Amino acid sequence: MSLKQKKILIADDSRLVADSISLTLKLLGFDSDNISFATKPAQVMSLCKMQTFDIVLMDYNFNVNVNGHQLYNELKHFELLPATTIFIYITGENSAKIVKSILDSGPDGFVLKPFNPPTLKRRLQAIIRCKESLMAIYQSLENLEYQSVIDECDKLEPLFPEYSLTIKRMKADAMVTLEKYTEAKEVYQNLLAGHNADWVKVSLANVMILNGEIAAAKLVLGDVEDKDTNHLYHDEMSNVNLEEEDIPKAIYHLKTSSMLLDSSLDRDLVIANLSVAYKAYDDAFKYIQYYMEKNIGTYRDNDSNRLIYIYYFLLKCVFSTKTFNIKNALSTIYKDLNKIQSNKELSFQCSNIYAIINLLQGDHATSYRYLNEMLSVDGIPKNLTFYDYFFYMFTLEKLSRYSELNKAILSSRDAIETKKGSSVVRSQIYMQSSLEKVYIERFKRVNLMKRRIEQRHKSKHEFSEILEDLLVLHDILPYSDRVCLAVVKFLANNVGQYHGRYDIGAKVSACHSTLSVMSEPKLHKQYCDLGLYAVASKNVATIAAMGN
Numbered sequence: 001m002s003l004k005q006k007k008i009l010i011a012d013d014s015r016l017v018a019d020s021i022s023l024t025l026k027l028l029g030f031d032s033d034n035i036s037f038a039t040k041p042a043q044v045m046s047l048c049k050m051q052t053f054d055i056v057l058m059d060y061n062f063n064v065n066v067n068g069h070q071l072y073n074e075l076k077h078f079e080l081l082p083a084t085t086i087f088i089y090i091t092g093e094n095s096a097k098i099v100k101s102i103l104d105s106g107p108d109g110f111v112l113k114p115f116n117p118p119t120l121k122r123r124l125q126a127i128i129r130c131k132e133s134l135m136a137i138y139q140s141l142e143n144l145e146y147q148s149v150i151d152e153c154d155k156l157e158p159l160f161p162e163y164s165l166t167i168k169r170m171k172a173d174a175m176v177t178l179e180k181y182t183e184a185k186e187v188y189q190n191l192l193a194g195h196n197a198d199w200v201k202v203s204l205a206n207v208m209i210l211n212g213e214i215a216a217a218k219l220v221l222g223d224v225e226d227k228d229t230n231h232l233y234h235d236e237m238s239n240v241n242l243e244e245e246d247i248p249k250a251i252y253h254l255k256t257s258s259m260l261l262d263s264s265l266d267r268d269l270v271i272a273n274l275s276v277a278y279k280a281y282d283d284a285f286k287y288i289q290y291y292m293e294k295n296i297g298t299y300r301d302n303d304s305n306r307l308i309y310i311y312y313f314l315l316k317c318v319f320s321t322k323t324f325n326i327k328n329a330l331s332t333i334y335k336d337l338n339k340i341q342s343n344k345e346l347s348f349q350c351s352n353i354y355a356i357i358n359l360l361q362g363d364h365a366t367s368y369r370y371l372n373e374m375l376s377v378d379g380i381p382k383n384l385t386f387y388d389y390f391f392y393m394f395t396l397e398k399l400s401r402y403s404e405l406n407k408a409i410l411s412s413r414d415a416i417e418t419k420k421g422s423s424v425v426r427s428q429i430y431m432q433s434s435l436e437k438v439y440i441e442r443f444k445r446v447n448l449m450k451r452r453i454e455q456r457h458k459s460k461h462e463f464s465e466i467l468e469d470l471l472v473l474h475d476i477l478p479y480s481d482r483v484c485l486a487v488v489k490f491l492a493n494n495v496g497q498y499h500g501r502y503d504i505g506a507k508v509s510a511c512h513s514t515l516s517v518m519s520e521p522k523l524h525k526q527y528c529d530l531g532l533y534a535v536a537s538k539n540v541a542t543i544a545a546m547g548n
Contacts, residue, residue: 003029006054009047011038011071012090013063021057021090028121041066041074041297048080055128056081060091060102060110066297069105069263077299083138086131088124100231101262133160137170149174165195172203181211198224202232209239210422231257235267235423242426247278266424268294272312273427277434285316303343304385306336311391314356318398326360348374348381349388355395364479365517371399386415386428393435399518400480402443409436442476449473463496471502474511481519484511485527491536497546504540508533 008030012018018037026032036053038044041063048056056075062068068089075081089102089110102110109127111120131138134156140148153171157164168187175184188204201224208217218240224233234257241250251274258267268291275284288309295301310333317329337353340346351370358367374392384392389412396405416428449469456466470487477483488511491504498504512533519527527533 004031005034006030007034007036007051008055008057009036009038009044009053011044011056011058011062011068013039013059015039017059024115024117024120027117028124041071044071045074045078045080048075052082053085055086055088055124057088057090057111060089060093060098067263069101070295070298072105072107073265074299083135083142086128088127096229097260097262100260104231104261104265105263130163130166134163134167134170137167141170141174146174146177150178165191169203172207176207176210179210181207185211198226198230199232202230202236205236206239209236209243214240214243229260231260234260239423239426242274242430247274247430250274251278251280251283263294266291269308270423270427272308273424273431276312276315277427277430279319279434281312281316281319285312288312303340303346304387306340307346307349307385308387309333310336310340310353311387314353314360314391315394317360318356326357330357345381345383348384352388352392352395356391356398359398364513368399368479368518371395371401375404380411384411384415386412386417386432389415390431390435393439397439397442398479400477400483402446402477402480405439409439446473446476449476463494464499466490467494467496467498467504468500468502471500471504471507474507478510479514479518481515481523484514485519485523485532487511488515488527488532488536491539491543492530492532495539495542495546498543504543505537508536508540 092113172187238253272287355370
């Protein structure tokens with residue numbers, strides 16, 4: 001197809017600049033009838049939905065709200081850029097940060113402004129020639145036929161030796177997708193023998209990490225010459241640190257990588273996730289804020305991500321060491337929460353959010369009611385994401401509902417979003433792992449205390465020792481109706497000298513509050529019918545007098 005026949009879209013928020021580019025294209029042989037213009041992101045999306053363009057020329061700094069990088073991702077996400085379309089950035093900035101961000105997004109090429117007609121022609125022809133020569137590979141990629149990608153690479157490399165580096169890279173990427181790590185490693189090792197480039201070293205290290213060869217990957221990364229400003233080096237060092245379970249260092253490298261780029265794709269989300277895994281909740285909220293701010297007006301600006309934003313805000317509040325007014329603090333999320341509430345499919349998630357909000361406000365009865373609403377529906381909704389399950393587990397643990405927690409843990413594992421980028425998946429795995437470790441330790445402590453209490457009862461230990469163990473168990477499961485009932489029942493049936501560290505009166509009062517508003521109907525009836533609280537309170541007064 002000649003240049004005259006090619007349909008081209010020029011996307012630039014300045015019509016003056018777009019007209020200038022159009023004039024240059026006409027001088028190069030493009031037909032004015034085949035040139036379209038877009039000065040707004042919505043126009044780009046609309047035009048690409050209506051027709052297929054052979055070439056899209058987009059200003060990298062396209063729009064104040066949605067830049068070219070984000071819009072390119074929008075087009076790919078909604079599958080509006082077929083394999084046959086050539087996507088080229090035009091930018092007047094040649095800073096390392098911008099150029100790396102452009103390359104990181106993976107366009108077919110980019111052109112620096114200002115340019116004259118001969119320069120633009122040479123650049124366009126080179127990009128078009130490369131894309132058309134390797135079209136069979138791109139079409140296989142579009143169809144997700146990765147073995148076909150490998151086969152086409154083998155066919156085309158002898159025919160187009162000038163594109164050998166590009167072909168080898170595409171072949172290795174396809175092998176990685178098919179988890180053929182040994183073969184991919186061999187491709188990069190052969191490349192490294194002839195091209196001692198940092199990108200080859202970083203790519204080789206990535207394959208080694210995926211193949212579990214962490215020590216070898218570290219050696220390869222140690223040979224990278226430009227460690228300070230190479231964002232890919234920091235990405236892979238982060239992956240090494242994660243394999244070594246050094247989450248703080250992994251976060252450090254990801255933050256460095258993010259700072260080196262103008263647009264950081266999912267890196268901010270990954271940093272937020274890893275911060276949750278490391279229990280650095282202030283950082284988690286800060287980076288999810290960055291992620292949301294950078295993606296306003298994009299396909300990532302959706303209810304699923306708004307939920308993550310709200311979840312991480314509430315985690316920050318729950319674990320805050322600072323005194324704050326919860327009602328004032330909640331104003332941060334009301335706008336997003338209102339949007340979530342308008343979506344009827346998210347009622348489970350809304351109940352979960354309000355359960356924690358009420359816990360923060362000290363209203364345990366309402367919190368428990370919201371949790372019961374969630375559990376009374378016909379099964380857990382099928383639309384829950386990994387993040388929904390994660391926060392649901394958090395709520396169950398906070399309200400001492402360990403029987404439901406075991407099921408939620410299994411569901412959460414299954415909900416890890418394997419179709420997302422590998423770094424996002426890895427961060428979710430670490431979030432899950434960190435939460436499971438906490439809960440497993442808690443399960444162990446609970447079972448240990450239960451066994452100790454049973455053994456003390458059987459061997460007729462002293463009153464004080466049994467009571468102390470019961471109150472320790474209550475510390476671990478403060479909202480468990482069964483534990484609360486056991487505490488009140490024991491004190492209603494026993495009197496003795498207490499030598500422990502707890503305020504028994506306060507503990508009984510807390511147990512009574514839980515049993516009054518947060519117990520199952522049968523258990524609540526049993527508690528009320530026996531009048532246990534009145535007897536226990538009387539005995540607590542006797543115990544206090546004995547201590548004096």
